[in-house]
Amino acid sequence: MYNRRMSSYVFILGRESDLAIAEIKAVLPEAKISQQTGDYLILDGDIDCQETMNRLGGTIKIGAVAGKVEPDVMVELLKSKEGKIKFGLSFYTKKADRRLGMEVKSRLKEQGKSARLVTSKEKTLSAVVITKNKCQDFMVLPDNTLAQTCAVQDFEDYSKRDYGRPGSDPKSGMLPPKLAKMMINLSQVKPNETLLDPFCGSGTVITEALVMGQKDLLGFDVNKKAVDDTLKNIEWVAEKYNLKEFKCGVEQNDVFKLSSKLKKNSVDVIVTEPFLGPPLRGGENDAQMAKTLNELDDLYRGSLAEFKKVLKPGGRVVMIIPSFSIKGRTYELPLINQIENDWKVEGKPLSYAREGQKVIRNIWQLTN
Numbered sequence: 001m002y003n004r005r006m007s008s009y010v011f012i013l014g015r016e017s018d019l020a021i022a023e024i025k026a027v028l029p030e031a032k033i034s035q036q037t038g039d040y041l042i043l044d045g046d047i048d049c050q051e052t053m054n055r056l057g058g059t060i061k062i063g064a065v066a067g068k069v070e071p072d073v074m075v076e077l078l079k080s081k082e083g084k085i086k087f088g089l090s091f092y093t094k095k096a097d098r099r100l101g102m103e104v105k106s107r108l109k110e111q112g113k114s115a116r117l118v119t120s121k122e123k124t125l126s127a128v129v130i131t132k133n134k135c136q137d138f139m140v141l142p143d144n145t146l147a148q149t150c151a152v153q154d155f156e157d158y159s160k161r162d163y164g165r166p167g168s169d170p171k172s173g174m175l176p177p178k179l180a181k182m183m184i185n186l187s188q189v190k191p192n193e194t195l196l197d198p199f200c201g202s203g204t205v206i207t208e209a210l211v212m213g214q215k216d217l218l219g220f221d222v223n224k225k226a227v228d229d230t231l232k233n234i235e236w237v238a239e240k241y242n243l244k245e246f247k248c249g250v251e252q253n254d255v256f257k258l259s260s261k262l263k264k265n266s267v268d269v270i271v272t273e274p275f276l277g278p279p280l281r282g283g284e285n286d287a288q289m290a291k292t293l294n295e296l297d298d299l300y301r302g303s304l305a306e307f308k309k310v311l312k313p314g315g316r317v318v319m320i321i322p323s324f325s326i327k328g329r330t331y332e333l334p335l336i337n338q339i340e341n342d343w344k345v346e347g348k349p350l351s352y353a354r355e356g357q358k359v360i361r362n363i364w365q366l367t368n
Contacts, residue, residue, distance in 0.1 A: 007044055007045070007046070007065075008034065008042055008043065008044050008064070008065035009042065009043050009045075009047060009049070009062055009063065009064055009065065009147075010040055010041075010042050010061075010062065010063040010064075010065060010139055010141065010145075010147040011024060011040060011041050011042075011043065011059050011061075011062055012039065012040050012059065012060045012061040012062075012063075012090075012092075012124075012139070013038075013039060013040055013041065013058065013059060013060065014058045014059065014060055014178075015354075016058065016350070016351065016352050017038050017039070018350055018351075019058055019182060019350040019351070019352060019363065020056075020058030020059055020182075021036070021041060022186060022347070022350055023056060023057065023058045023059075023182045023185045023186060024041070024043070024056065024058075024059065026185050026186050026188050027052070027055055027056060027185050028043065028045070028047065028052070030045065031043040031044065031045040031047070032044045032045060035143075039092055040092060040139075040141070042065065042145075047062075049062045049063075049064065049150035049151040050150070050151045052151070053151035053152070053153065053154075054154075055185070055212070056181075056182075056185070057177075057178040057179065057180075057181030057182040057185065058178065058182050059153065060126075060127055060152065060153050061090075061127065061130075061137070061139070061149050061151065061152050061153070062149070062150055062151045062152075063137075063138075063139045063147030063148055063149040063150055064147060064148050064150050065145060065146070065147050066138075066146045066147060066148045067145075067146055068144050068145065068146060069100070069140050069141075069144050069145070069146045070146070071100065071103045071104045071107055072107070073146055074087070074104045074138055074146070075104055075107045075108055075111070077136075077148055078104070078108060078113075078115070078136060079108065079111060079113055081136075083114075084114045084115065084116060085108060085113055085114065085115040085116070085136075086115070086116045086118055086133055086134060086135035086136065087101075087104070087115065087116075087117065087118065087135055087136045087137070087138065088101070088117065088118035088119065088120070088125045088129070088130070088133070088135050088136070088137050088138070089101050089125070089137070089138050089140055090123070090124035090125045090137055090138065090139050090140065090149070091123040091124060091140045092123075092124065092139060092140065092141050092142065093123075093140055093141070093142050094142075096123040097140075098119075100140070101117045101119070102117065104117075105117050116135075118130075118133045118135040125137050127152035127153045127154075127155050128155055130149065130152050131152060131155070131156070136148070136149070137149035137152075158177050158178055160240075161177045161207065161208070161211075161237070162174075162176065162177050165202070165207070165232075165233045165236055165237070166229075166232045166233065166236050167202050167203070167228065167229025167230065167231075167232035167233045167236075168202045168229060169201070169202060169225060169226065169229060174201070174202065174204070175201065175204040175205065175273045176204075177204055177207075177208055179352055179361070180204045180205045180208040180209075180271075181208045181212065182363075183205070183271050183318045183320075183363060184205065184208060184209050184212060184214075184271055184318075186318045186350075186363065186365055187269045187271050187316050187317075187318040187365075188316070189209075189214065189268065189269040189271070189316075190268075191213055191214065191215060192215070192216070193214075193216065193268035193269055194216045194217075194218065194266070194267050194268045194269070195209055195214055195216065195217050195218070195267075195268065195269045195270075195271060196217075196218040196219070196220075196262075196267045196269070196270045196271075196272075196310070197217075197218070197219045197220075197270070197271055197272045198219075198220045198221075198253075198255045198258055198270065198272055198274075198303070198306075198307075199220075199221060199255065199272045199273060199274045199275065199303075200219035200220060200221045200226065200227070200230050200250065200272075201221060201226050201229075201230070201273070202226060202229040202230055202233060203219060203229065203230030203231075203233040203234060203250070205219075205271050205272065205273075206219045206230060206233075206234065206248065206250070207233050207234060207237040209271075210234065210237055210238065210241075210243055210246060210248070211237060211241055211243070214246070215245065215246045215247065216246070216247050217246070217247065217248045217249070218248075218249050218250075218262070218267070219248070219249070219250040219251075220250070220251055220252070220253040220255070220258070220261070221252065221253070222252065222253070222254045222255070223252070224252050227250055227251065227252045230250050231250055234248055234250070255274075255299075255302070255303045255306055256302050256303075256306060257306075258303075258306040258307070258309070258310055259306050259309035259310055262310045263310070264309055264310065265310070265311065265312045265313065265315075266310055266312070267310045267311050267312065267315060268311075268312055268315055268316070269315065269316050269317075269318075270307055270311065270315070270316070270317045270318070270319065271317075271318045271319070272317075272318075272319050272320070273319070273320040273361070274299060274300060274303060274319065274320070275296070275299060276296075276320070276322045276359055276361075277292050277295075277296050277322060277324070277359070278292065280324065280326065280358045280359065282326060282327070282358055283326075283327070284326050289324065289326060289331045292324075292331075293324075293331055293332075293333055293334065294334075296322070296333055297333045297334050297335050300321060300333060300335055301335050304317075304335075304339075304342070304343070307368075308342070308368060311368040312368070313368060314367060314368060315367070315368040316365070316366065316367055316368070317343070317364070317365070317366040317367075317368070318363060318364070318365050318366075319363070319364055319366070320352075320361045320362065320363055320364075321333060321335075321336060321349070321362050321364050322359050322360060322361060322362065323359075323360045323362055324358060324359060324360070325357070325358055325360060326358060336349075339364070339366070343366040343367065343368070344366065344367040344368075345364065345365070345366060346365035346366070346367065347365065349362040349363060349364050350362070350363040351363075
């Protein structure tokens, strides 16, 4: 696959489309959105597909708009390839016209080209199928628009950083690297700014930020094992990605003592997932949930008060504040009703949760 510089690009969105769109807008603030649906959006502007894909966490594919859905358009784009041509079609329409791929294959054969049509049980080809088959994917959109896929999400790289790192603790919960990357992008942290994660856990935010090119990072956690895991993972990711010339201070520290550890107004950006509460079985009653909510509310209020002390004026916070879904009822922390009294809130919270999940991660964007 290769990049084509064209004026319009299709971004296929991940499961949490609102979050993916917010991330794209944060990373590409100058780009103009010409079309937006729950599955994809089309941007007008000049971008480097692969570079942009490497930056984003919530986008599955990027494709360059190639024209209308016609066999000859695809043949023209494929015929210059050497050897056997492998291609496939991803239909973002109500129905998949399987005859289209066979027609393209037939016309390539007429021109003396050997071709293989890569198919899937689904209407669309996943990043896994495209990568493993090394095929050229084409996107078919509802308005008869055709796009040539030029970059797909590197699922193998995310998997290595998620499951291959040396330090982790499943019992305390694990922030997915993709989500950490999206949160960092939402923060719009600049390369020369200081980024802090005061609940660093096994260091997912910090290691993702390092991979993304950040140079000045701080991480704290009250748990010694978490700190040790973070240090292991920093060393691992630095070696794996050949990262050099960065500062990364990681220590054991209680979030309520944050301002005694750091200077006032010394931090530019905070990106963090605090403790999300004890594991839930799904049968908790109102009294049990009230106890959990009150304990978490105290933690989050105290944390936000400390954040204010160490953040620079205009400093940003991107953090997760959980809500809970138990037996069809939603439980939220009381503090969310007063948070606007002390912080400038950017938009509505963006949710990240799988269907049926008891704990919903709500991403809040705050400015000091």
